[in-house]
Amino acid sequence: MRPENYQAINQPPSNEFELNFGPNHPGIEGNYAFRVRLNGDVVTAAKADAGYLHRGFEKLMEGRLWIQNIALVPRICVPDPVPMEVCYSLAIEELCGLEVPERAQWIRVMQLEMSRLAAHLFAFGGHAATTGMYTPSFWGVADRDLILDRFEELTGGRVYSIYNIPGGVRREVPEGFLGRMSNLLDYLESRLPDYDNLFFTNQVFIRRARDVGTMTQEQALKWGVTGPPLRATGLEFDVRRDDPYLVYDQIDFDIPTEPGGDALSRNLVRRSELQQSIRILRQVIVRLPALKGPVRCPIPNPLAWNVPAGESYARVESSKGELGYYVVSTGGDKPYRVHVRGPSSMHAVQVLEKLAIGARLEDVAQIMFSLDACPPEVDR
């Protein structure tokens, strides 16, 4: 907790008390913290605190060469790093007018969807743990590991793939990779009914999560909510379809929505997106072998690379919501300014603070996990 949050506040009435929730709490993600004021076990006020999480990503980027930042950006979101790399690259490609080969665009889509699958598996396991169900989190993490195996094979790294650079991707897809990917998808698809039985149709979960942390569509739009939490309020909005990047306009997929706006709906949207990501990946596996050619367009020597002056905003749909990179170049070999629009900074601060009010203390962690906020993304 930051010192400014330690100071004593006016003595609360005797029926109210304050509680520091996190950072060392199993119901809190990362080293995030939450200060709640309780009346009984009902939250009457809440204050989010990103704690000592600030690693200064945006400032660090200003001191590094354009290419060096590709090793930095994935660290902004550990469970879902690929959209960071792709989005940063897209912003630079727009500034430089680089034409990414189509093959590389399909490879990027493949990684993005692999990353979404991995992140959603992580997220539902996390949510289950906050309701006292630990088996789903073991299953989710174990199955995510199989995706990480494929990441390792494709990119050389399990968690931080650092595989995308401006202009395309760094390596050709290994031989036989798509076959193994296809086998993995078969396996994951066969697991979906298990997940449903265990978790998504489990009355324990449904009754715990229904009507918890409910927001209306109007509230969601006003608060800047994107991604699965927005779609869980019934709005069919997805950057992949509404502002297509890469080759998403050539891909057939549905945008799952739920009307409830509560923690249950948000999880059910993610559950349906698992299905959709598998569907997209199958299309990539069919399409990719037919595309020949390079996986990267030539870029200048990275040690002497001036990106033309200008500014660009690139956005992608990450597993958390709309992720944007606003990049300003003054024509130098380093960015002048990079701003990361992380969806979690809305979800984990203003939305969570509002949704927590009126909720019971035991549901605060559930609300947070249902929003799938990524703490490092909050404070960049």
Place this chain on the structure above:
Amino acid sequence: MSADIPYKYKGSILNPLKNLGFFARKPVTEPLQPRDASANYRGFHVNDWEQCIGCSTCQKVCDNAAITMVRIPGLPEDPVMGVRNERPAIDYGRCCWCGLCVDICPTSSLSLSREYVHICREDELDSYFILPDPNGMHGEYFPKGWAKTEDADLVDLDLQPMHELDPVTRIDSFDEIVEGFTAQNAIVEASRCVQCGMCHDSCPANMHAPEYIRHIWEGNVEEAVRQIYRTNPFAHVCGRVCTRRCEAACSVGRRGDPVAIRWLKRYAMDAVSDERIREIAAEGKVDYISGKMVAVIGAGPAGLTAAYDLVMKGHEVTVFEALDKPGGMTRYGIPEYRMPYDRLDADVEVITSVGVNIRYHTRIGKDITMADLERDHDAVVIAIGLQQGRSTRIPGSDHPQVQSAVSLLRKVTLNEAFEIPRNAVVIGGGNVAMDIARSLARRQKAAYGKVHLTVAALEDFDHFLADADEIRESREEGIELLDSRGPKQCMIDAEGQLTGLVTLGVESIFDDDGRFAPRYDAMDEQLHGADMVIEAIGQMTDVSLFGDDLTERLEWNRGRLQADENGRTSESWLWSAGDMVNGPDVIHAVADGHRVAASIEEYLA
């Protein structure tokens, strides 16, 4: 679309029974054994020390400053070849295994292995700082993981195109062949540089090439010129005809085309006005007069460089030149299509503009004696170059139609009249042979409308001495090149007219001890008809200017003037510099000029 999950149905008491199916499934068991990393894995570094040249490019790209270059005594170090005895050491407390060092490695010596487990005890906490070698992190072999591939290569291996006059056009005139980079080409070419500094180390004058290349890339050509003038007042000349040791040492050239450092220098010099260059060159000149007088004999690159340096230090310098124009061999030895005279004049004007005084038409030994110079000056530099052509001394080589390449090149430059041969043979295979052949080809084209020239070289084409560009361009211009031909005899008919040259096939050039002793195949004899034979087999110094007395006093080494590493001869007031010391090369002459000037400066102080 709404999710199709039956969560709205009420649960059933029988639901848990679905999970009985798990009894029939095989349990998932992960065996406890070392796990093989994938073929592409980014584990610990391995570095092939045989390939690594210590260029430190990996260090520059590392985003975590995890790489430190460590000097390793005992490893080969050769600035001329572009090899340093430094190798990267990795701090694994900082490394993030991004592999950018691998992708940018100019030699592709660096790669990441599939080794990824490292445990250190508390008492060896610094064991994560390691110097990768081919054996990997723990000295045990692990297969390579992330290694250089064509897709991932971040080094730009391809040279920017350089436009040249086409052979049909250029043979009609002495116009400069190479057009020079456009601003766009120059910036792209400059961006290929990885700033390793191998060029700086290999350059005889240690030119600050990485710095001026960087400034060209930044678009700041004036600053580039300033960097060039730190070490080289013959910048226009070296931007055109330098032997470019730098490019031979360039680390980008290990796998691709080296950065065109020479053309970049030329671009920077051409992009700045002559007036501005003079201002830049005069920066740093001392604001006092030392009162010391220095004489320089020969207005070539070595002499004028020494003069420039000494004038910048406040000394009064007079350069004595026998001919009517400055430049020495760069003017009288290099044809105009390679080295336009106006650019050479621009270089010399910079040097005279800082205060160097040149006296033309003054031949030492004839107009002024060495004794006069010794009497009137505090120091004397002799930099007279190699003005006399060597002779093959084959039978008939004393015929008037057998000429030396240097004297003929001088005639071409001076526009002196001589009878242009209809059919000539050049003996020699170096750049001078190409220069005279191509100059004569232009004269033949103008006089007779066709080219009829043969160059007969001792070396075979694999070991040809002339630059590859010269060979290609000579052929394009219609000159016949013959390899492995040794001269035997010049044929002279009964009326005393030269009719041609007889050559023999070469069996070997050097004997077992590596000495020059060509052996010929007597059976392989050819006659090349010619009305002129030109000898281009090397040059030597004309030392007659010293006079008997001084020649006696000076120390000699096999016909060459003996001098220490600073160019100082056995006479305390006399220094020697340039081609007469080092053999023919502009950049060596410039380096020599600096060395001699520094030595004189020390002596005069």
